[in-house]
Amino acid sequence: MDAASAAASRRIDVVTAVHAPSAPYLPEAYTSLCAQELPDGWEWHWVIQEDGTTDGVAPHVPDDTRVTFRQGRRGGPGVARTMALAYADGTYVKVLDADDRLTPGALARDLAVLEGDPTIGWATSSVLDSLPDGSTVGFPDPPGGPIERGDVLEHWKAHDFLAQVHPATLFVRRDLLLALGGWMALPASEDTGLLLALDAVSRGWFTPEVGLLYRKWDGQATGQPAHLDPAERDARMAVVEARARALASFRWHRS
Template identity: 35%
Template sequence: MPTVSVITAAYGPSAHHLAETARGVRAQQLPPGWSLEWVVQEDGERPVLADALGAQAEYGHNGTRLGIAATRNLALARATGALVQNLDHDDVLLPHALATLIRRFEEHPIHWAVGAADDLLEDGARRSWDSAMPFGLLPAGDVNRWAERHGGNWPVHGGGLMVRADTLRAIGGWTGIPVDDDLAALVAVSELTDGWNDPTVTWLYRKHPAQTTRNSHYPGLEDTGRRIALQRAKALRNAGLALTAAPSFDGGGTDVRVGPNIKPAPTG
């Protein structure tokens, strides 16, 4: 039975909407034959979310403040799914979200997919957006070329990315930068592989005063993540790299075994 792993990096002081995020995960209506695991990794020195999540999530914590990219990657190390769905701790998956995108992987030899997102406003209202890219198959490189023509602004959102787990691991997981790590990961997979832009609204992007994009812990880096993403896209293109489609849902990292560390002890 193939598994989809929903990965959430959480941080206690700003996880005010985690209960609603959890309800969205529980409400998922999966295609026949699929299973779901929710892998939550909590950042910070003082973990506080374990009791609130209970048995509904595969929970782990960092024990120190590492930032969102490292926290996502630690969750990825524990994930067993063939597909990975990113989900921020304040966003909401609609009940049909995973089923909608999983079917695209079953129907097409793609490595990644995104559904449309509505903004979820503070008063509970939703605001929709028109897609800047055509719906359906997006050939490798098209998303980044659009961004290059539009000042480093991307037409799809990395926050709602579903991706083959092996592909995500092959590019190094979420990019190890303090801002826009999800964007830089999207840039890599979309430059190297074909993907899918689905017209179905599959998730809600919550807009609120405490969200990370409004309260950066790294002032002065507002444009740095987008610059790194553009540089990454051009570097991948110049290197002539590409990935072929993976036709099955085998794997997911569960066959990896790590033995004792045999590095010699330092001398002197």
């Protein structure tokens, strides 16, 4: 193994999709990344992919050699994240939305799980909504520990398309992410689609410690009226479920 390959094998690529309205929050996300402590020899690399080619994002991108910034034509956050994989060569990929923040220790906890158990393909953690007034709101969490294949789909179907774990906290093996084609080509719920695809082919993990502060604000995509359109929502959920069930039916899984 050459030096470049050896370095990449101990790297976590943090992938962020961003558009101009959310760009002012990038410095806070960066601060939360810089606060992460990793085991000796491990490093993070932040890949920021703009969903578009505006002049509104670059001024907020930190000047740091560990940060890569790219732009591309608009296609939504799933397309932006998938395009970011072209610049991600580490063993693991961590999702971090532009307006969210990691909690101290989040990366190290995720890394310890997947390094410690090769049968685990992905990990998630507890999350708190971060409200505009500075307060936070939590949610009922599942028990900490492994999540067996199919458990997320079963829960999601039984609870009005709400998973028991949050896809915004995803930490995943890069090879598995690539094998599934990245994020789904949907106008929304692309991260849920990926989560259910992962659930169909690999065991996962839930860490009960809070790993993410999920910002709630007027400009976020999930708060827009189009996100709640019932016809589109039904169509999104139908294709998300169909993909997960098709993957499960092939009986292929990551061992």
